């Protein structure tokens with residue numbers, strides 16, 4: 513599939529001063545605070561620390577007026593990337609910021625060898641599944657009792673070429 517990256521960026525955020533940068537360990541506590549606000553089953557501090565220490569993992573931040581409001585955590589292999597976590601601070605959700613973060617990521621991987629993007633999402637996370645489907649992600653598989661609370665996971669894939 514040829515990827516249409518004509519920006520899906522939404523109305524309100526066009527007017528907001530947003531920027532992107534790679535995270536460093538000094539950002540860990542702010543990321544953890546957003547993680548705890550956004551998820552019923554958040555990542556632990558140890559899992560985030562391990563991500564910072566893994567050279568194959570990238571943590572990209574989205575900032576609004578220079579304040580961290582969300583992040584995208586990706587695991588890079590040779591020709592595919594796993595989205596491990598995408599999260600926007602709850603009070604900033606539904607304003608197009610998740611879309612901007614994903615747009616930024618998809619634009620950057622256009623210049624690489626990456627052929628597909630994979631992710632797992634809880635079957636109950638309907639809004640996130642809708643969000644991904646808007647970007648062309650398709651259902652690849654379902655993993656039964658994938659999560660620690662025994663919830664199933666949907667495996668979604670976006671083909672880049």
Ligand SMILES: CC(C)(COP(=O)(O)OP(=O)(O)OC[C@H]1O[C@@H](n2cnc3c(N)ncnc32)[C@H](O)[C@@H]1OP(=O)(O)O)[C@@H](O)C(=O)NCCC(=O)NCCS
Nearest residue numbers: 522524550598599600605606607608609610611633640646
């Ligand atoms: C999933 C998530 C990252 C999406 O980020 P977001 O910033 O809320 O998403 P966006 O605002 O870019 O888009 C989502 C939907 O919000 C709505 N929306 C976006 N901007 C809007 C606006 N200005 N006014 C009204 N509705 C709007 C739209 O329905 C949009 O869907 P569309 O693309 O069909 O228009 C975010 O909801 C989140 O962090 N969820 C909790 C963590 C999570 O579950 N992550 C996924 C784990 S797999």
